[in-house]
Amino acid sequence: MQFAAKLTGWARVAVTVALVSLIAACGGGGGSDNNSASNSSSGSNSLPASPGATPVAANAGNTAPITVGRGVANVINIPTVTVTVCVPGTSTCQSIPNVQVDTGSYGLRIVSGALNIGLPTVAAPTAPGKQLVECTIFADGYSWGSVRTATVQIGGETAINIPIQVLGDVSFNVPTSCASGAEENTANEIGANGILGIGTAPVDCGSTCASASTFAQFSNYYACSGGSCTTTQVPNTSQVTNPVTGFADNNGVIVEMSPVSNSGNGSATGTLVFGINTAANNKLAASQVFTTDAFGDLNNSTFNGSKLTAFFDSGSNAYFFADSSLQQCGSNFSGFYCPSSGQTRTVNVVGLNGVSAAANIGILSAATLFSNGNNYAFNDLAGQIGGAGSFDIGLPFFYGRYIYFGIDQTALGGQAPFVAY
Template sequence: MRPTPFTSPAHLLRWLAVLTLSILLAACGGGGDSGGGSGGNSGNSGNSGNPSPISGGPTAQPIAFTAANTVPITVGPGAQNFVNIPNVTVTVCVPGTSTCQTINNIQLDTASYGLRLASDAAAQIIGALKINTSASGGQLAECTQFADGFVWGTVRTADVKIGGETASSVPIQVVGDLNASSVPATNCINGSNESTSADLGANGILGIGVSATDCGTACADAVLSNYYSCPSGTNCSLAGVPIANQVTNPVTKFAVDNNGVIVQLPPLQGPAPSVTGTLVFGIGTQSNNALTGVTAYKSDDTGTINGTYKGAAVATFFDTGSNGMFFTDSSLPLCRSTFTDFYCPSSTQSLSATVSGVNGATSGTVNFSVVNAQTLGANGSNFALPGLAGSYGGGPGLFDFGLPFFFGRHVYYAFASASATPYVGF
């Protein structure tokens, strides 16, 4: 799930597909095991209620989440019974104090940047977090646009603690804390206002993609900015915001282990109620995060690399914020009557795409499976679904390896900085 300006209109459409299947599955009954345990292998990596539709997939197991630079990832019912949503727990504090709130079911998103909290889920802490101000003195707010809608709310500063790591005094966004009447009528118009945890499908979004901030130099210019100055929370107008004051990927502000992350989920050959994996902070900074046995693909500053699918060039990215893999393939039938944004082949399809770094130095083949979405969703108590894929509807040109890609893999994201080139590795 990647917010603007790091995207195109076609790119945004995949979040609409995410919500479609998630809501339908929740209506089918929901429930299921939320996972847990003390090690990275504790999730259910088997089947529940359906025949195993995938064989021969990746088999890497996550490491235990016992070190200070690790935290568990749970794919389960989460906050709102959405499928294929990876969640972590985050503690948010008033800077430099012990006034804190621990919030679970924060969606882990490798294609956005920064922490965004649903105001209803963070009610215990947001009143104590001072709202940041613009250069003109108004309350600083942001409109972040996604496919089916947008999130609107203030920017505040907080200490962010994840596992044993702390990012001190980083800008975050609080979603839904401003009156709906304050939403800018000209630029913040993409779909509906996603102002609650029910709208988001999670209690917040933790963006840990390769960029350090959610907008960069573009938002320093008020004309191009996502940010607004709102005197007394109303009459909002576009505002340029220096990079240092923009919503920030908190991992980049850890004292150590701040140059990247590794997402690790267990192998999954069939639908399961839940699985538990591990998010590892840092690359090459500890004994548990070495870059070994991995091909690194140099990316642009949004985490996008080059790719080819069935002879067509596709801009390719790897996104835990998408609950399926999204790409265009007219040979794969879409589901009818339900899950209509998703593919429903009569049997499991074994497919592949080629990928290469933006500098052309490395290349490889990604094998993946596409499973009938109605088969995957037949049992409403399963929330971890391998092989889920759909069409983003924008024609060829984009390939989104969403959460099903991550089962059984260790996926590395190296952050862009003045001294480091971003890459995605697996």
Template sequence: MRSLWLRPCRLFSGAALVALVSLVAACGGGGGGSNNSSNGGGSNSSGGGGSAVPSPTQQPTAAGAANTVSVTVNSGLTGTLPNIPTVSVTICKAGTSTCEKVDNVQVDTASFGLRLLASALPNLLGTLPTTTAGSGTLAECTAFADGYTWGTVRSADVKIGGETASNIPIQVIGDLAANTVPQACAGFGAAQNTVQDLGANGILGIGVAPYDTFGEYYACPGNTNCVTATVAQTQLVANPVPKFGADGNGVILEMAPVSDSGAPSATGTLVFGIGTQPNNAMNASQSFVTDSSGRLSSTFNGRTLQTFLDSGSNAIFFADSALPQCGGNLGTFYCPSSTQSFSAALASNNGATSGTATFNVANGNALLGSGANYAANNLAGQFGSSADLDLGLSFFYGRYVYYGMDMTASGGKAPYVAF
């Protein structure tokens, strides 16, 4: 679905964007949605419809330390996608100083691993070795809410800010012929293998999982006739964060607050490590253990929903038949006559802790209709599964959102999110 939305939210999580030219709904999750909507309730701990509440106002840490990188939201590469947070990433041939910087890489806290378009590596691509599976080249199909990425798995050094993940598997998108896409992969929807389709030069998946075990891997003898492959963990596309040494236990995405009427751009800081440096102390007031993909649960509008905090979704997505949808170019974004507040009662995946997520929903047409705004802290809509509450980038402005890596394989902490 290519519209004023886009976005990489994994099929199991959610994401999409809208295009100011022909917008449809945005991202969703859970492998597809149903048409069932829930009814809005009164203003309480598990519903909404109340008067607007003050937006959060935390200011991001200055990006300058080695464990930080600046985050930018603006008109981007296509000028059609709001709420797309991006960073710059440098890719090197492993163990060498042969490198290439790639700007406009989307930050996605609900997927795992780095994926870059082949077109974003014009000088380096030929030097990056492909990974072998059996007698063929290893490729991956990665399903997102609005389509799929397809391309080879290659090894590279990944540098972000002053951090380095050495010699890890990444996905290069679009370096195989379109006719090599397996039928099962094509079934996920439209190919997201170009800048125009993806809306960015790549996707930086920094969710809680250390490896992308959710994608589908294929062996492609002669780069054709691709068949399903079983691969070792060392060959899986890797989340670079756990490879960052002392700062590899998690990330903090800190987005600056924006006006409740929207803004042309926004800034933020991505901080690596939690409690490892003076600039990344754990100061969250609420923390929740998640499952291996970063999900927790919530009670919202009288229903129990799967919930995730996903910077790869460009709005907050949930089903509510009491909220009017914008229609037209803005599709299934919500357009209430006045800004309303909503609250969801959150619970850890293991039931140990609980808390509340509160957010506003404003009129999508007032926020985006002029085509001048690309950042909005109260943009919401309906997309994907009605069993999900997707707290997309709108929820992040003015907040510090923490993601603790899943370290259970080595006897460490379970994955968690906090804010």
């Protein structure tokens, strides 16, 4: 998931978020412990050593280049790839650049303003004659749009005829159970032309929306007709689907980002690799592997002596956590931390398999980092979460690391979901 903290102008930080019902978690690095040089205590007045792993070349069929830069809306720390969507069974396709890589959500969502082809709509499975529409909840708002089917291509990988969401394409009234905060259906509001959710879950809601006993209270899907929409039960096969599950290399992904300077870079590059241990370029070479819950959360982690949920989320443009010892910025950079000197904080990440590791993060003043309006990639930006129950290990942690996300295949008798670095 991602936590939104918005600024104005160049530094507007639209951290597009995962579905609230799908809080995720994951972690990673490549080959060795890239936190190696720092075991600093949580009060250290310095930054941890920066990891230095470099991405593999994005020239194989199971890879796609990642770019962090100005993007479509001048939003910092938004990793993007190009995604091609096609009308199933036809050669009618469109390549859409600047789609956010989000390991904290599940499924492809495209803003309607970026889509120029007509994709088939999906009928509500348990409400014949009505259209299936989804409410996607973000930390600071929501998106509202139809479920459609598409063939999805990224790099040389293809998922045939899967459900995706198109944001802002319907005129149905938004139900009060969905509307919370601002409606966000455009590239400017989201910070990208879409969201590529490639976290550990195969679908975006799972049993919560599929079960007859829970959908009425928790489903984010609606059956719509005329001017009304009602919450509806949706089986996994009709839910917005993690495209990776339909690829040839379908058991997970690796997000590999190049290192950046502690003061920030104008841009950054990386490689999105599909599959884990399925090809020569995606071997699992991690110092620690953490099994997670169904949505990638590490619920037994600790920070400052308190138990919390940690998760690794490329869709969050900063670290987000609660720490009263860190000075917050003023109103110009509301929601971010502005310590007077470099700081290290340590979150102890713990998997369901008992594997634990101290993840050290660096924090510099957001005001200092944002003083250079030409930089869009930062590895030591942090902000405040409203509560103390979560530690969002966002994109800054990914720079200079390989982070692995193993997709949950337990329903097929396969692997449990995991994250690794």
